[in-house]
Amino acid sequence: MAGQVLTAGAGAEMLDRLEDLLRRARAGGAVEADAFMVEEELQTVQVRLGTVESLKHARENRCSLRVFTESGLASATTSDLSPGALARLVDESVRLAQVARRDEYSGLPAREALAREVPDLDIWDTDGHAMGVEDKIDWARRAEAAALETDARVRNSEGAEFYDRQGRVAYASSGGFAGGFRISSFALSVTPVAADDGDMERDYWYTSARHLADLESPEEIGREAARRAVRRLGGRKGETVEVPVVFDPETAASLVRSLAVAASGPSLYRGTSFLIGQRGRTVASPRVTIVDDPMMPKGLGSRPFDGEGLPSRRTVLVDRGVLASYLLDTYSARRLGLVATGHAAREDGGGVTVGYTNLYLEPGPWAPAEIVRSVDRGLYVTELIGFGVNFVTGDYSRGAVGFWIEGGELTYPVEEITIAGNLRQMMQDVEMVGQDLAFRDQTAAPTLKISRLTVAGQ
């Protein structure tokens, strides 16, 4: 295989097996092929009311091969990495490729577009995984104990969980790329249940990081989870009105995720996005800038190259309200007559789709309290449930939980309500953007105020 072997700690042995697989694929009739292999080890500890309820430990492997023949393309995946099983992958994918047809846009990226280095993004914790199981149990216990001690109304719990995973990822293509990297993740979460006067509410809080040392303390997580559960007690169903709506950072991030789905290549060429033909046009308020940055050091969504070996680079999706870029893999870019942005992600079955990495809305000038203070009568949203987003039209209708704002103050909790509008209009109606951007998850946003939405209640 031509092309430099690039590794940031992934085993040369994995890459050797992939190269061997690609050689066999070409011998079996593929004109082009690519393959990836993932090896992971994970442990989960669950504690409830101080007692260990579940411990889970596992190692997982999988390998996927995608082949392009003269007329077709297909992929096959196996969790069995024995030589015999890998040989069968070639047979399976070549056989399937006889029935699936490729078009003029399909194929691997051009050789000159491939990544030439694998940057170290500090996403593997070299020694964090040495943490003993007793320590993991202790962290989960401490988080839950802090939640139970914070407020007398927190009397029960769905439990606390500590989770860690480390893996090695390797990717190689007949186009001349071979690279790999190691990856870690750690997470601690707790779900307390508060009860008062026959009313029962749960909420949760979490911390997650690439490095064990970057997790927040179990006590902080427990206290915040308890605060969130207790504040929901006594919720009322609001009235049905059109009012300004303030999204807290967690729910604001969900709006950004929805926008990213609509801006993804496959949604665009399939005709299932409300952003078709909007590139270069104003789709949001000038206060809105949305960025996807796979290069963020220690980022929960960071990766040194994309699922087809293209280099990772920062993409400005929305620049002060203007839709500056779509999120594109090689195929969707060619179909749309654009250049791939390095957003190929691999599906479980080995196919290619588009995925965002570290996706965020840039912070604005307002303190969150000032945003709430600007609302005379409106809703502050802390949780959204359900799937009521139509990406073809942008129509939006979801269940919500939060607080009623009266005279610039959060008053009583509200529940069993919906908020509805249209995503495109909502992005244009962003009236205030908070300063409070924090990367708790792969996607992040500060507090957002949207000038008008329909709240349905009584």
Add this chain to the structure above:
Amino acid sequence: MTTTTPPTRPERFFADRFGLSQSRLEALVGSAASRVDYADVFIEYQVAEELALEDGVVKRASRTISQGGGVRAQAGVRTGYAYTDDLDIRHLEVAARQAQAIAEHPGESGPIAVHGSPRPHDLYRLALAPVEADLTAKVALLGQVDRLARAQDPRVRQVIATLASIEQTILIATSANWQLADVRPLTRLNVTVVVEDGRRREIGSFGGGGRVAFDYFVEGERWARFAREAARQALVKLGAVAAPAGTMTVVLGPGWPGILLHEAIGHGLEGDFNRKGVSAFTGRIGERVASDLVTVVDDGTLPNRRGSLNVDDEGTPTSRTVLIEKGVLRAYMQDRLNARLLGTGLTGNGRRESFQHPPMPRMTNTFMLAGEEPPEDIVRSVSRGLYAVAFGGGQVDITSGKFVFSASEAYLIEDGHVTAPVKGATLIGSGPDALTRVSRVGHDLALDEGVGTCGKDGQSVPVGVGLPTIRIDGITVGGTEV
């Protein structure tokens, strides 16, 4: 390929292929069961195939083989779980020791209850498994779907049709000294149609399937009905007006709108939430939670249904469990752990996504029994309200009981008549309250077409739902029109 030929006797399959003989598995479970209450081993070999058509041709084809074994050991409330995707007996032995060490809890364990070997059902024996059916015939069917959907209307712009087939072969061995195996076929055809009229663009989806052979889609031209229905739904939505907002009377059509039951009461009646006391239905067995017109069952024994199983993933034969009888809460759905801790019987609801996950209580096919009214009379009884016939997904907060489900095809009811189609809207209600407002139940019980997948705690399992036409006096509709 011979490697994926369905085993005629699944017990032999794992013995022949991986050397996992009955005696080896007994020894394996024995090592996991030392000094714990209970142990079991779940061995799985799964083949999944997916073909996807867009732009008139099949453009994506994939086949995935996953195999592995999970070993579980239980003592008191503790569960040790370890799994490996290597079916070599040595790796399974390591997993068994890990699970045992995790769960071991000397001093608390009572004697192990020994049950006789359960007798599984035989609900989905097929002449030819859907993963084995001829690829060319599958590709041809997807092509027919595409042409028929496009022929429905010149405004059809895109057709995406997917055919997914799975075959899961499992073997369960337990410390209660029995082993059993099952082969579970599953297939689904989905059609999505995008339409555009120059001003607006809309989408419609329809599909179905079950634990059936590929021929199921050809019989009675089911594929054609799916294609026409997806196109019709998309075209109706092109003309939709804004949905109303606020609390109003809602009539739900038969079939898939039964997702109401899955969200409003189903999850809240799963044994784990009730053992932990975190469900809005905790401690309410024997209480009224619905109007006396409402009887709801969970039934995993319906032949060839998507949510059906011969045995659950702990080897318990599935059953028909009456959850709500004439409005009164009768039972929770249980897995082995929670049934033991709550001191109740097994219901055959211990399910898991794969060997990578321990089982937990899950639904199978959940539906409301038919009433007596003609559905037309139910619509006619409403002066102003919403008539919702197709839904997307739903979600529930078990603890507060608040649930949502999103209508994708709905109409206004004005003076007893179905009038304008409205845009999609989320409906929100409170589980313990919503079914008390059911004031009319139709005689037209229908089960869904076989498309449902339920997610819980990161695990997805296929499920079914069903409903006759019902009237609910007051549920909140999340439209935009105040």
